[in-house]
Amino acid sequence: MKELKLITKDSVSIAVHLFLPEKSNNKLLLINSATGVKQQIYFSFAQYFSEQGFTVLTYDYRGIGLSKPKKMKGFQASMRIWGSEDYKAVTDYIKINFNDYKKYCLGHSVGALILGMNEDSAMFEELIFVGTQNAFVGNLKLKTKIEAYLGFGIAQPLITTLLGYFPGNWFGLGESLPKNCAYDWRTLILNRKSTNGLLEKIDDYSKKLTQKVFVIRAQDDVWLTEKGVRSLLNNTYPNLKPTYRLIKTSESEKGEIGHVNFFRSYNKKLWNIILNELI
Template identity: 80%
Template sequence: MEELVLTTQDNISITAHLFLPEKNDHKILLINSATGVKQQVYFSFAQYFARQGFTVITYDYRGIGLSKPAHMKGFDASMRIWGSRDYKTLTKYIRTRFPVYKKYCLGHSVGALILGMNEDSEIFEEFIFVGTQNAFVGNLKLKTKIEAYLGFGIVQPVTTGLLGYFPAHWFGLGESLPKNCAYDWRTLILNKKSTNRLLDKIDDHSKKLTQKVFVIRAEDDVWLTEKGVKSLLNDTYPNLRPTYRLVKVSESEKKEIGHVNFFRSYNEKLWNVILNVIK
């Protein structure tokens, strides 16, 4: 594992890790993280794919994990910046260092939503979506819908306004987020256009993507619904060619997958679900 520090077009340092295989199959997998999820969560998964011959890259968006500033209040970041600058810095690096490799990108949650914010998404042969959807409350189940209205309608804007950033860890929602990342997340939940509303505010390349995409949804992911997943593929990425896979709780050794735990080492047996598609 090799640590990389890459510099964005606006001079922000993005910390990434490169996992190199012993037997190189000249395939590269970029992992776009979920909101507030540090790249270390994906290390076991990355090491597994490196053992299968893949070069793998993980990274933290600005404001998260190893790419976090000393002070969050007033730090300029948004999900739109994650897609158009941070993710773009990684694709630029991949184009330069691995020009002839077969390229794959895994988008976990928001990591799939930002693909349309970067024209370089065209370099990937195939995408893997894990735990992602158009997260509008209208697509959610009743209990989650109520939690979303309370959390994103009241608690999140109030705490973000008071502190100048969103202390997501107080609510079990991962790493603290820069203010505008939190507000973009709120848009995804409360605006009926969801992802498309963020794309309205930026150069939108989502309709140009025509690759295959393997879409994974965990049976016990309470924040995800089939309706929301289909909305993302039909309304945001209508020209991608999806194959869907529902991963059942019974397939997990711990009977636990949820929104993040697909990537935990105890679910290593599930990773063949992806390997068998892109090997």
């Protein structure tokens, strides 16, 4: 594992880790993280794929993990910038250093939504979507819908405005988020257009993507619904060619997958679902 620092076009440093295999199969896998999830969560998964011959890259968006500033209040970042600047810096690096490789991208949650913000997404042979959807409240189940209205309609904007950032860790929602990342997250949930509501504010490449996409959803992911997943593929990425896979909790040795735990080492057995797709 090798640590890199990439500089975006707007001069922000992004922390990247490169997992190089002992014997390369000339395939590269890029992992786009979920909202507020540090890249370390994906290290065991990345190491496993490296052991199978893949070159793997993980990274932290600005404001998260090793790409976090000393002071969050006033730090300029948004989910749109994650896609158009941070993700773009990584794909630029890949084009320069691994141009002749077969390339794949795994987007976890928001990591799939930002694909439409970067024209380089077209270079990937196949995409993997894990735990992602158009998260508009109308697509959610009743209990989650109520929590979403209370949390993102009232608590999140109030706290974010008061503090100048959103302390996601207070609510078990991962890392603290820069202010505009929190507001973009609110858009994904409360705006009927959801992902398209962000894409219309930025250069949108989502309709130009035509690859195969392997779409994984966990049975016990309470924030995810089939309706939301289908909405993303039908309304945001209509030209991708999806294959769907529901992972049942009975397939997990611990009986838990949820929104993030697919990547925990105790679910290592499940990683073959993706490996078999890519080989």
